[in-house]
Amino acid sequence: MDSSLDMVVVGAGPAGQMAAIAAAERHLRVIVVEQMPRPSLKLIASGGGRANLTRTAGRADFEAAFGRQGRFIGPALGGLGPEALRAFLAHLGVPTRADEQGRVYPASQRARDVAEALGRHQRGLGVQLLLGRRVAALDVRDGTLGGVVVDNGESLAAPCVVLACGGRSWPSLGGTGGGYDLARQAGHTVTALTPALVPLVAREPWVASLAGVSLADARVRIALSGQPKAGVRGDVLFTHRGLSGPAVLDLSGDVAQRLARGRDVPLEIEPIAGMDRRRWDVEILAWRSGQGRRQVGTLLQQRLPRSLADALCELAGVRPQTVAAELPAGGRDALAALLGGLALNVAGTEGFEKAFVTRGGVKLKEVAPDTLESRVLGGLYIVGELLDLDGPTGGYNLQWAFASGHAAGRAAGGRQPV
Numbered sequence: 001m002d003s004s005l006d007m008v009v010v011g012a013g014p015a016g017q018m019a020a021i022a023a024a025e026r027h028l029r030v031i032v033v034e035q036m037p038r039p040s041l042k043l044i045a046s047g048g049g050r051a052n053l054t055r056t057a058g059r060a061d062f063e064a065a066f067g068r069q070g071r072f073i074g075p076a077l078g079g080l081g082p083e084a085l086r087a088f089l090a091h092l093g094v095p096t097r098a099d100e101q102g103r104v105y106p107a108s109q110r111a112r113d114v115a116e117a118l119g120r121h122q123r124g125l126g127v128q129l130l131l132g133r134r135v136a137a138l139d140v141r142d143g144t145l146g147g148v149v150v151d152n153g154e155s156l157a158a159p160c161v162v163l164a165c166g167g168r169s170w171p172s173l174g175g176t177g178g179g180y181d182l183a184r185q186a187g188h189t190v191t192a193l194t195p196a197l198v199p200l201v202a203r204e205p206w207v208a209s210l211a212g213v214s215l216a217d218a219r220v221r222i223a224l225s226g227q228p229k230a231g232v233r234g235d236v237l238f239t240h241r242g243l244s245g246p247a248v249l250d251l252s253g254d255v256a257q258r259l260a261r262g263r264d265v266p267l268e269i270e271p272i273a274g275m276d277r278r279r280w281d282v283e284i285l286a287w288r289s290g291q292g293r294r295q296v297g298t299l300l301q302q303r304l305p306r307s308l309a310d311a312l313c314e315l316a317g318v319r320p321q322t323v324a325a326e327l328p329a330g331g332r333d334a335l336a337a338l339l340g341g342l343a344l345n346v347a348g349t350e351g352f353e354k355a356f357v358t359r360g361g362v363k364l365k366e367v368a369p370d371t372l373e374s375r376v377l378g379g380l381y382i383v384g385e386l387l388d389l390d391g392p393t394g395g396y397n398l399q400w401a402f403a404s405g406h407a408a409g410r411a412a413g414g415r416q417p418v
């Protein structure tokens with residue numbers, strides 16, 4: 001192993017690989033240490049193996065999507081935004097395509113192609129890769145960063161270290177959460193960690209009967225005062241234990257934070273977004289006059305998947321065979337109420353094992369947003385998911401990983417005497 005290093009990158013995910021590339025392009029001697037037997041495992045699994053790498057959105061959209069932490073991501077995105085990332089990948093031989101919703105994937109639809117291209121480019125730049133080795137500690141003496149200590153006791157000396165360890169989600173893909181301990185060792189604060197972009201577990205047993213049912217354009221909201229009435233609009237999927245699908249995943253981080261306070265979280269689902277209780281009232285009344293001889297179950301099936309129509313009838317105490325003209329006012333009210341806001345109680349999440357990202361992490365105030373350098377320990381850079389921010393589904397998180405890694409590598413390259 002080459003002993004004269006300028007930079008050690010801990011973690012060969014998208015953030016770490018991009019940091020290594022940006023630094024090596026500026027002639028730094030870089031080693032990437034990865035605890036798993038292969039690099040980029042999460043990237044390769046992302047987007048169902050297709051990797052939703054970024055999206056065709058402007059900086060304002062990205063900042064809004066990251067919520068309160070949005071302003072922090074701005075400078076790094078300014079350095080490597082979606083267009084620059086796509087151009088870079090095309091230059092590496094991986095052209096990308098956007099779908100009609102603006103989500104960007106490799107044109108080959110293979111996440112693996114991105115991982116392999118990054119690996120090739122790194123090798124070409126002379127970046128060393130140490131696989132199957134975990135960084136156990138930072139080497140800090142008298143307040144000065146001197147490198148890292150690997151789990152076999154070996155020290156790697158370098159004035160710059162990039163922590164690109166990702167979060168706690170999907171341990172089988174490297175999400176072991178070890179990066180938080182390294183950040184704490186440097187003196188950083190780590191905020192409370194909860195799973196995000198994670199399927200939810202419902203208290204109500206009837207949900208299991210709907211497993212596999214998906215709603216193409218529903219609305220989900222947390223039914224508590226102070227929560228946005230608009231909730232999140234998008235696809236919802238019923239699972240054996242509860243709910244998933246993009247709209248639910250996007251809300252799940254907020255739900256998980258509330259669950260951490262020890263109480264169930266009430267949700268309301270509008271199975272057809274925009275069809276609130278009042279509109280269903282009007283529609284069901286119209287059935288009476290226009291389609292009075294047809295069965296309520298059949299009429300509902302024109303708008304909803306059959307098993308959901310049946311479940312709603314049962315919950316409303318209405319026989320699906322009831323003809324619309326004979327639907328009593330009580331049944332009509334009960335149905336309209338359920339259709340306009342199906343209430344569910346969330347008892348838990350599927351946990352870090354099934355979470356696409358981790359909410360919480362290294363406190364943003366302790367890191368400079370333009371360079372990603374620690375304000376606590378000079379020469380230390382903290383990038384990607386390890387930081388206290390997370391975006392919704394749709395390519396936001398990978399874009400952040402690439403952009404933050406790039407900013408750190410570039411900054412480290414700028415501070416080194418070459």
Ligand SMILES: Cc1cc2nc3c(=O)[nH]c(=O)nc-3n(C[C@H](O)[C@H](O)[C@H](O)COP(=O)(O)OP(=O)(O)OC[C@H]3O[C@@H](n4cnc5c(N)ncnc54)[C@H](O)[C@@H]3O)c2cc1C
Pocket residue numbers: 010011012013014015016033034035036039040041042043045046047048051052053054133134135136164165166167169170173174175176177178179355356357383384385386394395396397398399401
């Ligand atoms: C199944 C799945 C699908 C996803 N799909 C998408 C998607 O389509 N689009 C999107 O934008 N986001 C997606 N995400 C989220 C996205 O993959 C992550 O946000 C992103 O990978 C974070 O990048 P990172 O480089 O910060 O961390 P990671 O990709 O997690 O990489 C961190 C690496 O560090 C290594 N490591 C950790 N600690 C140490 C240590 N002490 N020593 C050595 N190595 C260490 C880990 O093994 C890991 O390889 C998905 C996530 C999952 C789990």
